[in-house]
Amino acid sequence: MLIVEDDTDALEALQTALARRYPELNLVAATNGAQGLQLFRQLRPQIVMSDIQMPGMSGIEMVQKLRSLAPETRVIIITAHLESRLLLDCLNLNVSRYLVKPVAKELLFEAVDDSLERIELEHQLKAQNVALLQSREQLRLALDAAALGTWDYRPGTGQVTWDERSQVMFGLEGVQVEYRNVLGRIHPEDRNRVDLAVQRAGETSGGDYHQEFRVVWPDGSIHWVSSQGKVYRDAEGEPRFIGANLDITARVQATEQLLLSESRYRGLFSSLQEGFSLLEGVIGPDGIDYRFLEVNPAFERLTGLRREQLIGKQLSLVFPDLEERWLNCLASVAITGQPARLEHCSQGSDRYYEVQVYSPEKGQVAALYLDVSERRKLQMEREKIERLESLGVLAGGIAHDFNNILMAITGNISLARLQLDKESPLDARLEDSEKAVAKATALTRQLLTFARGGEPVRKSVCTQALICEAASLFLSGGNCKAELKLPEDLWQLNADPGQIHQALNNLILNAVQAMPSGGTLTLSAANQVIDAGYGRGLVPGRYLKIVIADEGCGIPSELLAKIFDPYFTTKPKGSGLGLASVFSIVKRHEGAISVWSTPGSGTSFELLLPAASQSEQALAEPRVEPEPPPARCAAQGQAILVMDDEEMIRNLASQMLNRLGYRTTTCCDGAQAVDLYRQNLESDPFAAVILDMTVPGGMGGKEAAYRIRSMDSDAVLIISSGYTADPFLDEKREMRVNGLVAKPYNLKQLSDELCRAMGTA
16 A cells, blocks of 8 residues: 655654554555655555645646556545545546545545455456356357257157257267157167156146156167257147257266266275274354264274264264363364374273374364374384483493492402412401402493493304203292293394393393292294284394293283383392393394283293394304313413503502413503503513403504504404493404403403413414
């Protein structure tokens, strides 16, 4: 809207009043006629409000010029002068309103409202004119495309006058058209009906005739014709039919196809596995409600209600306890037309649904229920894995430092016991201390299951042997008996034997502890092929299904979802790491674990673990029992190089080695170890090197081992680490590392590993 007023106060007042009343209008202002005309040419506003008396170009002159540019523009004149000449000019210029200053706001708003309404009506009129023109053109095209044929029939004389199109429709080209000829072309099953309709219509004046029937062409093909007419009476009272014929063969065929398609759609709708409901908005006693228009069988199964219990019923009556978020979602979709989605848990089951809500047409809301239970379970497992990984970052560092502390305790206890007689009371106390340290060491190993670097190093493993070995550790001599169901044709596992052994140990131990009064522990395994549709995040392929089932006290249903969480335990002295460790191991093997339990009846754990391929199974190494270490080493008395970043550990290791009869040299990082090894290589070579894996801020044992091996291929290298689960320890064969000793270690463990490593070098 353009406002032209030379009085700045009046201009500001107009702008303020109009802006408040019509915030949607884009107001543009000018202070004289020339400026107003320039703005009009640039912006082409639909409404112009102008004063008349202005310096330079007057309002009348400006309106004359803009009328030549846009005659349809609505013009409102505001002036302090009420003169007949001005009124005449305004009439000639087709001014919409003529307002005299001072203008009351009501009159001002009335003038603007009138202009806006006229503009809207003009827009609608233009749209209707365009639609009318389009409709006329479409009608003309439709009439041409319809190929209507005209006819004229006089029953009294039997004379039939047809145009060429009607003759073609009946297959009567070149034939004398008579009523009997026309009747003869009509299909025998329709002929009597059509003839009777003609006779009845001829008995009345002004009656209508309309029949649809089949026509048989000379070539035997069937065509459909719609014949419509009206009966008139001539001066003698004789009836006369005037009408038109339309070939409706295509329409009839399309209808038949539509019915067939609808039948197929109905079949698809009924067989759809996802629940579907269609509702329409209604006004109920408590406000807006929704009425069921249609549901499919899947929705009936989902709700447990039959179709006849739903159709026509209001949503609030069928589901009186429906959550408010549902009502808000339906209302939002119905009002905005924008689709939405929400999650829904089916009552009485553990099925989760993603509900997609949309509006197929105004006033209707449709909901499609997609079963996302498997996806939700996978998401929960991913979240659990992420929690375990977060714990692992912390656990790895804590366990590493804790193992260094345990190393100092273990080593000093070992040295102290050597200085005591076996009969000394202090020796028994130190032995108890060693047992306590062993328990602490086992706890750190469980913590390290979650730590970074705990990925399994897989190989082909005999499934039967692994299960039997794990079972024998806990069931021998106890009041629980084992029932093993292990077929001879079991595939081998593609797994890290140490980690799977630990997982089985934890599950079997839990099962035994759940049966304090005794019972049967069933261990079974079977081959299983997983296909793409199985779910649970498993890659299709060969798997081993291992089930550990007990007859114990069972697990309450409200605790089942928590049993794999770190530090969750129901045992008074439990650490809460056993099942969390099992879950972590199974997931790192790209497997799956499930649990079923009934309080008072027992618990079953099912593991699905990848099987070795046939080629891997053929290349599997035979099971070899470890050879006992030699009693003494020929290298005793020789020099040993010890690298560790902890001074306490270096000194303790040096004392332990000195006690064993070795000479020692110590250093704090890998770079020093490499330099010392190079300096002593010719004069006094080291018989072995013990390397700490992790050195914060310096070269660790892995890099140092590479460099020492490159300068001396016969070097005896032993890795020592507080990260017992570090994959590098499992790669020692490929790295040509001779041995490893995990912290904390005692004097015997150090001696045994040194002797073994130097004996195999």
